[in-house]
Amino acid sequence: MNDPRAVQEADVLVIGGGLHGTSSAFHMARRGAKVIVLEADYVARHSSGVNAGGVRTLGRPLPEIPLALMSREIWHDMTERIGEDGGFVPSGQLKIAETDDELEDCRKRVALLESHGFTHEKVIDRETVLDLEPALARHVTGGIWVERDGYALPFRTTTAFRLAAQRLGVRFLEGTPVRRIEQRGTRWFAHTPQGAFSAEKLLVTAGAWSGELAKQVGESVPVHPEGLMLMVTHRVAPFCRATLGATGRPLSFKQFDNGTVVIGGKLIGIAELANRHGEVDFMRLVRSAQTVTDLFPHLRHLGVNRAWAGVEAFTEDELPVISASRKASNLYYSFGYCGSGFQLGPGCGQLVSELMLDGTPSISLDAFAVDRFDRHETASAASARHLATH
Numbered sequence: 001m002n003d004p005r006a007v008q009e010a011d012v013l014v015i016g017g018g019l020h021g022t023s024s025a026f027h028m029a030r031r032g033a034k035v036i037v038l039e040a041d042y043v044a045r046h047s048s049g050v051n052a053g054g055v056r057t058l059g060r061p062l063p064e065i066p067l068a069l070m071s072r073e074i075w076h077d078m079t080e081r082i083g084e085d086g087g088f089v090p091s092g093q094l095k096i097a098e099t100d101d102e103l104e105d106c107r108k109r110v111a112l113l114e115s116h117g118f119t120h121e122k123v124i125d126r127e128t129v130l131d132l133e134p135a136l137a138r139h140v141t142g143g144i145w146v147e148r149d150g151y152a153l154p155f156r157t158t159t160a161f162r163l164a165a166q167r168l169g170v171r172f173l174e175g176t177p178v179r180r181i182e183q184r185g186t187r188w189f190a191h192t193p194q195g196a197f198s199a200e201k202l203l204v205t206a207g208a209w210s211g212e213l214a215k216q217v218g219e220s221v222p223v224h225p226e227g228l229m230l231m232v233t234h235r236v237a238p239f240c241r242a243t244l245g246a247t248g249r250p251l252s253f254k255q256f257d258n259g260t261v262v263i264g265g266k267l268i269g270i271a272e273l274a275n276r277h278g279e280v281d282f283m284r285l286v287r288s289a290q291t292v293t294d295l296f297p298h299l300r301h302l303g304v305n306r307a308w309a310g311v312e313a314f315t316e317d318e319l320p321v322i323s324a325s326r327k328a329s330n331l332y333y334s335f336g337y338c339g340s341g342f343q344l345g346p347g348c349g350q351l352v353s354e355l356m357l358d359g360t361p362s363i364s365l366d367a368f369a370v371d372r373f374d375r376h377e378t379a380s381a382a383s384a385r386h387l388a389t390h
């Protein structure tokens with residue numbers, strides 16, 4: 001009989017069964033790697049299963065744009081790749097300007113992108129905005145439109161990647177929290193209450209909990225948790241097709257086919273890392289509801305059905321860490337997606353598989369290196385010294 005306490009072996013261990021863990025596992029298994037995913041709770045329990053589902057290249061920081069554009073092509077090809085579309089609807093994404101100054105900011109943003117060769121964001125005038133979304137309040141002045149963006153269903157997408165990975169032989173162990181990682185010789189060991197697991201390569205996709213694991217190998221990453229909130233309304237007759245954001249205030253807004261409206265936009269609630277739980281701050285939700293009724297006055301009396309908060313990982317510079325460790329060999333990170341990692345999941349999973357199996361990803365990940373914070377620290381320390389001596 002097999003010893004249940006025997007170390008279970010694979011080529012790659014993945015810690016964390018969110019979208020980045022499941023997508024990376026899928027893409028590595030596709031290349032023939034034997035992969036085990038260790039998940040503390042259950043797959044898609046945290047951000048990856050409870051987010052707003054925005055598939056948005058619009059408004060990305062410059063270093064993320066190549067990744068987001070590459071990922072978007074996978075979204076459009078999802079059924080081909082993993083056997084189902086994750087509920088993806090290419091609704092387009094629209095960022096609304098409410099004043100002339102905001103519209104000017106939109107123009108400057110798009111001009112900046114064009115100067116870097118990116119042409120996916122288009123400035124549109126007030127009439128075009130109102131043609132696209134006739135129910136919007138009349139005070140809008142224009143906006144930015146990205147036709148190939150959209151939204152998808154988070155739990156369904158993450159589960160679809162999990163099932164596709166399982167079909168390629170990936171094993172998922174849920175209720176299996178990794179308490180300690182260590183490298184012995186050429187192998188990594190992950191210790192859990194359910195026993196030890198070992199592989200040559202280790203990937204940390206543990207979301208807001210990743211910093212704790214990196215610390216175990218002496219890699220200090222400035223990552224902190226936030227409890228991001230969303231609310232969903234009662235059903236209402238169809239009035240909005242695109243996924244919406246705003247230029248001057250936080251907003252993420254979409255109406256599903258069943259009539260419900262999901263409202264969010266980096267609304268910060270409470271994150272309880274130790275309890276693995278996010279808590280809603282209702283006073284802050286009220287402010288967001290105000291933005292929505294300013295833009296769609298006819299929703300003033302629409303009831304809210306449910307609100308929730310998910311625990312998300314944020315970094316100091318609002319960019320993710322997608323990188324080989326600088327402290328240990330064969331250790332890799334993909335975390336810190338700062339409220340925008342759902343759209344990136346399919347693409348980053350592929351890039352991480354290239355980084356881990358080939359050493360060179362097809363798109364440069366230099367901007368996401370784990371040691372960039374040390375460099376920033378050094379640069380700001382140098383600048384502080386410079387100021388102090390002049």
Ligand SMILES: Cc1cc2nc3c(=O)[nH]c(=O)nc-3n(C[C@H](O)[C@H](O)[C@H](O)COP(=O)(O)OP(=O)(O)OC[C@H]3O[C@@H](n4cnc5c(N)ncnc54)[C@H](O)[C@@H]3O)c2cc1C
Pocket residue numbers: 015016017018019020021038039040041042043044045046047048049050051052053054055056176177178179205206207208209210227228229230252264309310311312334335336337338339340341342343344
């Ligand atoms: C309310 C909300 C709205 C959002 N809206 C959008 C949006 O519209 N568009 C968009 O692109 N992004 C959005 N995001 C962000 C997006 O959901 C995340 O960036 C993305 O899901 C992160 O995926 P992940 O796999 O890195 O992390 P997670 O989904 O957090 O997965 C990490 C997993 O690791 C597990 N884990 C942690 N520690 C351990 C351990 N020691 N051992 C084993 N397992 C462990 C956790 O249990 C968890 O399941 C939103 C997020 C939230 C919370």
